[in-house]
Amino acid sequence: MKKLLILSMLFLFAFVAYQSFLFIKGDPDSAEQVEYEVVNAENLPTELHPILADKVESLKEKTAEKDITILITDDYRSFEEQEKLYDKGRKTSGKVVTYTEGGESYHNYGLAVDFALQLENGNVIWDTEYDGNRNGKSDWFEVADIAKDLGFQWGGDWRGFKDYPHLQMDFGLTINDLQGGKYLKYPS
Incomplete structure (x- = not known):
């Protein structure tokens, strides 16, 4: 019985170690590999990141296939614009x-x-309950599901x-990372 317990513990340890390795290394077949760079305040983005912009276009196309039209009401937002919203x-x-105040939102x-x-x-x-395509599901939640399938x-x-x-x-970046100057590289 003691040997079985020890073998079980060793197997569990090996399994956890292997899963941790995969998590740290990442699976190149299942996720986009992204690189980060350190930028100074003068080089902060002033528009939607190109990877995100492409995903937004995919979202529009995929929702249109379900007879749902979405409008992007906000994307990149400056720190000043964020402060004005925060003041409301x-x-x-x-x-x-x-x-979230200026500098604390992923929009920034x-x-x-x-x-x-x-x-x-x-x-x-x-309206999160609206079912314009009349398929018995909320269009809003259909959009959210499609977005999550795209990685949002x-x-x-x-x-x-x-x-x-x-x-x-967020590509694994926290707001603290972004505030510290770590940012997602633009594709070349």
């Missing part, structure tokens, strides 16, 4: 729309977008504040 409901009138680094649904008549809605993280999955229009790709 705090220093200026209106409802609180964000809990070109790694996030917000979307809404666009109706045939051109009206834009943020969806703000509707967040534990605390649910940010249903928000989609981001």
Whole structure:
């Protein structure tokens, strides 16, 4: 019995070590390999990262295949624009729309977008229950599922504040990484 327990423990250790190796190394067949660079404040992005921009176009195409039209309502946002949004409901009138100050949002680094649904008549809605393609599923949640299949993280999955229009790709970078100057290299 003792030998079986020791063998089981060794097997478990080997399995965990192997899985850790795969996690650290990454699987080149299943994920995009990305490189990072250190940039100074003068070289911070001023637009959506090209990888993210391509994924947004794929999202638009895939949602259109399901008879859903989306509109990107926000993408890259400067620190100053972020501060103005943060001030809403705090220093200026209106409802609180964000809990992140300038420099604390993935939008500020070109790694996030917000979307809404666009109706045939051109009206834009943020109705998470709307089923315009009449397939019995919320168009909003269909968009979120397609986005997640493309590699986006969806703000509707967040534990605390649910940010249903928000989609981001952080590529393993934290806000602290980005604030410290670490940034995703642009494709050459």
